Amino acid sequence: MTAAPQVYGADEINAIVIDPGSYQTKIGYAGYDSPSMVLPSYYGLVDADGNKRRIFDESLLLLPQKGLEIKHIVENNAVVDWEGFEAQLEYMFKKLDIDPTQQPVLLTESTMSSYESKVNALKLFLEKHKFPAFYLVKQPTTVSFAHGRPNCLVVDVGHDLVTVTPIVDGLCLKNQVMGTRYAGAFLNQQFEQFLEDKKIALRPHYMIKSKKIVHWESETTTAQFEERKYDFEVAESFREYSKLRILQEMKKTLLNCMDEDNEETQEAKEADDEVRWFELPDGIAVPFSKKDRTILSNSLFSPLETLSKPVKGWETPEDGNIVKHLGNANEASSKEYVPMRRAKKPEDDDKDKPEEDAAEAQKGFGLLKLVQTVLDRLDIDLKPQLANNIVLVGSTSLVPGLNAKLHSELSLANPSLKIRIHASGNTIERRYASWVGGSILSSLGTFHQLWVSKGELDAVGAEKLIVNRFR
Structure with a gap:
């Protein structure tokens, strides 16, 4: 009697899913609802006394250190620092107690990923870390799997980029x-210029020892705080990274898109109680009217027409x-x-x-x-x-x-x-849609046929493998 064909599921495969983004990199196990670990797509590089070391723990990047600079791993949805990316992966593997030789790995990539980037990924996972199997998949494709829609138009509004990708039968029409x-960074910069126009200095948290809350009224309003002193010079990259954390918080709490018709009617009804205050680290409470918040938000739709400068x-x-x-x-x-x-x-x-x-x-x-x-x-x-x-x-x-x-x-x-x-109304599903789709895809019983091994890479070669398998 012939046995039925064995169909593998997520429990047997136990794949690792990695999703690098412009602002955060996600990693976790296939079949899970959310990533096991989320880290910034940045790292701290400390070069003190000739000894270099990398810092990936976000909690250790809250305060400056002597010789500490912030480096980007991913920009415009593409890995730009492969050494930093490799070191970040090793940190994640150690924290999650992952043995690369024991399970396959699925890596998501941008639709604009270069040929060189694909080759680097193949070598990193199959040759350097010796994963038994590897697969590379486009992020919009995994998003379509996350929503169960093989034919869809994926609109991804991220940190560095807004991309619109048609998906047909689960494949990207590149x-x-x-x-x-x-995208998001565009909004961050507008918030920074909004403060500059009001002559408000954006001081990061690490500069403040104590403060007193002061409501901003005019350009003559001054912050009342005690500055924290350091016996070394803080790197400009660390200062910008610390500012980014504040701007991200402003973006999350203040923005509100509105239809143009509604905007006109609401402007006439605008009152003082519609003003939202945002407290900066130095104690200055900045007012944002409904009109201010709407103009900033609507700039995503008409970036050149909405803005006055x-x-x-x-x-x-x-x-x-x-x-x-x-x-x-x-x-x-x-x-x-x-x-x-x-x-x-x-x-x-x-x-x-x-x-x-x-x-x-x-x-x-x-x-x-x-x-x-x-x-x-x-x-x-x-x-x-x-x-x-x-x-x-x-x-x-x-x-x-x-x-x-x-x-x-x-x-x-x-x-x-x-x-x-x-x-999705679920914040996690919306933010991590690409990772969630990768988790679903790699846990399917029939997906094991698509994994690429080191032997196949050696036999076929990177170029032919990329052309035929990672379209």
Whole structure:
């Protein structure tokens, strides 16, 4: 009697899932609902007395140390410091008591990940750490698995980037991906300039020994605090990292998106009790009116029209629109999945399209324009289905009212389409959607067929493996 084929599940596979992001890196076990450990995508590098050491524990980065600088591991959703990334992984493995030789690992990557980055990942996990099996998967693909929607439009509003990715049959249409830098860091910089315009200094927590709360009234208002002294010079990178923590908190507590029509009606009703105060580490309580909070939030939708002055680092449209086409003829690429396309009628062709694209290239692509442009470029048969399955994820997508505003404006711009946005009400699921999807994917009983081993890497070679397996 022949035994039934063995189907492996998460308990037998026990895979490790790693999801590096621009602000945080997540790691945990397949089948879990949330990551086992979340660390900043930064680390502290201490170079004192000629001895260098790295600090990954976030609690040890609250106060400065002599020779301590902050280094980025991930920028624009891509690993930029592979030595730092490797050291961070080793720290995570030690804390979670993970033996790399005993379980496979799944790594998520950005849709704009380079060929060199894929090769580095293969060598790091299969050769250096000797994992028995490895798989590399696009982050939007794992998001689609997290929501159980193999055909969807993934809108990821993160820290460094906003990306819009069409997913068909669980695969990314890479040539249709678009993105901008008008994301979380863009909002952080606006908060910093808001304080600068009011002549308010942003002093990090480590500088304050004691304070007295003072409500800001005018530019002459001064903070009343005792400064903490250090017998060494604090690095600029540490100062900026400490400021970032404050700006992140401001972004979480103050922002509120609102429809334009509602904004006009609410402005007339604006009263003192609608002002929100945010207390800075030095004791200054800064007022933010409803209008201030709405303008800052709505800048995600119209970055150049909403703001009265340029934002440092985003002075020109080119500073924001960094992702329009991800293909690169100079490096090995994956086989692109191309769905069946229905030929357009000749009268449907837009003769003025090149001129319109050239004109739009001079403008800043806000969130609405970004999603709309990707929808317009889709095949006519795919557009209704993906418009009905828009998945909104990313930490910055948690801004109150952003979901409703995006739905309202997309519905207004597409009266013939049924727009439906799927955004989890669970904060963990929204922030860690990519990791959760990777956890689900790698715990499927049939996924064990996709794992790549060191033997396959040696037999086939990195280039062919990347082209054929990691598309």
